Amino acid sequence: xxxxxxxxxxxxxSTNHGLRxxxxxxxxSAIATPLVAIYVGPLIPPGNGSVQAQGQTFxxxxxxxxxxxxxxxxxVFFGYGLIKFHLRRNEAVxxxxxxxxxxxxxxxxxxxxxxxxxxxxxxxxxxxxKDGAGGGQGPNPIALPAGHKTAFQVxxxxxxxxxxxxxxxxxxxxxxxxxxxxxxxxxxxxxxxxVVHSFWAYELGVKADANPGVDNVAYVTTKGPMVFHVRxxxxxxxxxxYMFNNGVVVxxxxxxHWATRALxxxxxxxxxxxxxxxxxxxPFAYSYLPEPTRRAG
Amino acid sequence: xxxxxKLLLVAAAVTAAGVGIGFYVSHLTTLAGSPSxxxxxxxxxxxxxxxxxxxTVAAVGPQLxxxxxxxxxxxxxxxxxxxxxxxxxxxAHATVHVTIYNFDGASGLRNPYLARPQGMxxxxxxxxxxxxNAIDPNDASHTFAVPAFxxxxxxxxxxxxxxxxxxxxxxxxxxxxxxxxxxxxTTTPGHYRWQCFVPCAAGWVFGxxxxxxxxxxxxxxxxxKA
Numbered sequence: 001x002x003x004x005x006x007x008x009x010x011x012x013x014s015t016n017h018g019l020r021x022x023x024x025x026x027x028x029s030a031i032a033t034p035l036v037a038i039y040v041g042p043l044i045p046p047g048n049g050s051v052q053a054q055g056q057t058f059x060x061x062x063x064x065x066x067x068x069x070x071x072x073x074x075x076v077f078f079g080y081g082l083i084k085f086h087l088r089r090n091e092a093v094x095x096x097x098x099x100x101x102x103x104x105x106x107x108x109x110x111x112x113x114x115x116x117x118x119x120x121x122x123x124x125x126x127x128x129x130k131d132g133a134g135g136g137q138g139p140n141p142i143a144l145p146a147g148h149k150t151a152f153q154v155x156x157x158x159x160x161x162x163x164x165x166x167x168x169x170x171x172x173x174x175x176x177x178x179x180x181x182x183x184x185x186x187x188x189x190x191x192x193x194x195v196v197h198s199f200w201a202y203e204l205g206v207k208a209d210a211n212p213g214v215d216n217v218a219y220v221t222t223k224g225p226m227v228f229h230v231r232x233x234x235x236x237x238x239x240x241x242y243m244f245n246n247g248v249v250v251x252x253x254x255x256x257h258w259a260t261r262a263l264x265x266x267x268x269x270x271x272x273x274x275x276x277x278x279x280x281x282x283p284f285a286y287s288y289l290p291e292p293t294r295r296a297g
Numbered sequence: 298x299x300x301x302x303k304l305l306l307v308a309a310a311v312t313a314a315g316v317g318i319g320f321y322v323s324h325l326t327t328l329a330g331s332p333s334x335x336x337x338x339x340x341x342x343x344x345x346x347x348x349x350x351x352x353t354v355a356a357v358g359p360q361l362x363x364x365x366x367x368x369x370x371x372x373x374x375x376x377x378x379x380x381x382x383x384x385x386x387x388x389a390h391a392t393v394h395v396t397i398y399n400f401d402g403a404s405g406l407r408n409p410y411l412a413r414p415q416g417m418x419x420x421x422x423x424x425x426x427x428x429x430n431a432i433d434p435n436d437a438s439h440t441f442a443v444p445a446f447x448x449x450x451x452x453x454x455x456x457x458x459x460x461x462x463x464x465x466x467x468x469x470x471x472x473x474x475x476x477x478x479x480x481x482x483t484t485t486p487g488h489y490r491w492q493c494f495v496p497c498a499a500g501w502v503f504g505x506x507x508x509x510x511x512x513x514x515x516x517x518x519x520x521x522k523a
Contacts, residue, residue: 159408160505161492162444174410176447193407194496194503238510242490245444265420268431269413280435282409290407290503 017084025076029069037065046205049228049249051221052134053205059127066116136190136199136208136216139286145219151187154180155286158190158197158210161239163230170259172284173266174273178230178247180222181255190216191287198234201247207233215286222249333384333520337375338391345391352379352474353439353452355401357514358465367508368401368439368497368515371466379467383517389486395450397477398470400463401438403454404497404504409434411494416448416481423478424453438475440494443519446484449494452477489519 041061046053087093127133131145145151155166156178166174178201180186190199192210199218200207203226208218225248232243250258275281282288339346350373357369361381371379387393406412412434414422421430438454455462455473463472493515496504508514 157408159494160509162442162494164408164410176415176444176449194505237505238512238516239490239492242444265413265415266410269410269434272412272431272434273409280405280409280433 017080021076021080024080025069025073028076029072032072033065033068036068037061041065046203048223049203049226050134050205050223052131052219053203055127055130055133056205059124059133062123063120066120131221132219134205134207134218134220136218139215139217141217141219143219145185145221147185148187148219151185151219152181153187153189154178155189155191155284156199156208156210157288158192158194158199158232158236160194160237161232161243163197163199163232163243163245166284167259168284170263171270172273173259173263173270175262175266176245177258177262178245179255179258179262180247180249181252182222182224182249185219185221188218188220189286190218193288194290195236196234197232197236197243200231200233201228202231203228204247209234213287213289225250225254332382333386333518334372334374334380334382335386338388341392345388347387347391347393349385349393349395350398351395351441352398352466352468353401354463354466354468356465357381358467361466362514364507364514365465366499367511368499369466369508369513370493370515370517381513383491383513384520385517386520386522387483389483389521389523391483392480393483394480395441395478397441397450397452398468399438399452399454399475399477400466400468400472401454401497402457402462403436403438404495406434406437406440406451406495408494411440411442411449412437412451414450414479416443416446417450417479418481421479422450423476425476437495439497439515441491442494443481443489443491445487445489446481448481450477450479451495483519483521486521486523489521490516491519492516 041064042057044057044060044064046056048054048057128135129143132141132143137143153168155168157164157166162176163178164174164176165178166172188199188206188208190208190210191214192212194212196212197210198207199210201220204220204222206218206220208216210216228247228249230245230247232240236243273281274283276283336347336349339348352371352373354369354371356366357364357371359365361371362369369381370383371381372383372385374380374382413431414420414429421428423429424432432451432453434451436453437451439452440449441452442449453475455475459473461471461473463474468474493509496509497515498504498507498509501507501509509516512518
């Protein structure tokens with residue numbers, strides 16, 4: 001016959017463990033949440049490179065701050081359980097006391113989690129609709145930032161394996177450099193000439209899929225001069241990992257200077273590009289289709 | 298089994314898997330399928346100068362590949378042989394004189410903008426001995442492009458009705474060909490990919506499979522070393 005087991009709840013233990021857990025949780029949350037909000041939050045990507053990037057960082061800051069008490073509860077609950085209720089040496093394994101319904105806890109659980117989810121849904125929707133949050137919105141965007149009708153337009157063209165950029169306000173001038181004027185609302189028109197790519201201007205907080213035949217619009221408001229990274233974020237073939245370069249935001253004078261120079265370089269190819277598509281040209285359009293070529297089709 | 302031994306075994310397995318994945322990725326992204334070729338360097342007044350002699354062929358042939366019908370780049374090695382190696386070791390901050398003999402016909406560029414030579418000395422190339430600052434994108438057969446250097450050179454193709462066209466590589470200069478010459482400078486040491494932008498892989502979806510996605514044919518690396 002097996003030896004007599006020790007008591008499941010140790011005899012004489014009148015401690016209110018629930019109260020202890022709640023107090024420890026509240027104390028830890030009261031300390032950790034402000035620390036996370038103040039010190040960790042601003043470090044969360046993508047940073048303050050644009051108005052939209054700043055909005056994303058703020059959203060991440062709010063969500064991380066909200067999740068901190070939840071994480072604290074888990075840490076305290078499991079930590080307390082491990083320390084207080086672990087099996088001691090020579091102690092027999094016993095089933096715990098039966099769990100019973102507790103209406104108050106159930107109601108609190110439903111109310112708190114529902115409130116959090118509804119708040120996050122509302123907050124996220126507001127942040128998204130405010131200005132599009134730097135995301136690709138397809139050809140008919142609904143989250144339109146103020147002044148979108150006069151936004152500076154830049155077309156982003158993905159191709160295996162490089163991004164090039166066209167500026168419709170400069171006669172469809174194309175360049176392999178992405179240069180943007182400072183403090184300007186920019187409308188990116190993202191498309192592809194072949195497979196699916198994804199335009200990810202990290203520090204600007206812009207990410208938009210590049211699909212052939214589709215004009216995917218993303219808005220961003222630049223801030224001061226800076227260098228940012230552009231990467232492809234959609235696995236697109238052999239050189240996907242090398243499909244990156246730098247973009248720059250410059251002051252208006254420097255932008256005009258660059259555009260004048262880029263236009264002069266573009267001049268030698270302009271005549272060929274502006275031919276009709278059936279003659280092998282590619283006059284500016286908001287999307288293109290990967291035409292089969294003479295031999296490879 | 299003791300917990301310590303279990304932990305040790307798990308750590309060893311994770312380390313072995315990590316090393317294996319690292320080796321695979323490193324091999325895949327550097328030399329996969331193509332041994333490197335160290336280009337001879339000349340010293341001109343203390344400045345490194347190299348000459349690259351390359352040919353582009355419509356079909357690499359059974360002598361040089363198990364995929365005889367694939368389009369490919371070849372490079373002339375120090376013994377004067379044309380070899381299928383597309384990973385080239387070059388010195389940093391060097392002047393690189395490039396001569397490309399193109400034996401292939403035109404496919405046409407999907408993006409006509411890439412027909413403008415850029416990133417080389419003077420932003421122009423010599424085509425059959427004549428300076429050119431743009432070619433008709435429809436006439437492009439291939440490109441030689443190192444995007445990290447901003448270097449793009451579109452290579453015009455041999456006319457469809459040209460006589461004595463080359464079948465299988467290696468091709469000789471007695472075959473119909475175009476000659477493209479330009480000069481560029483290498484930058485700091487690094488691992489720079491080069492590629493063709495013309496969808497020239499016959500028989501593949503939109504011309505961008507097979508040799509366009511395999512190092513050793515229409516893609517490679519410039520291993521720029523100090």
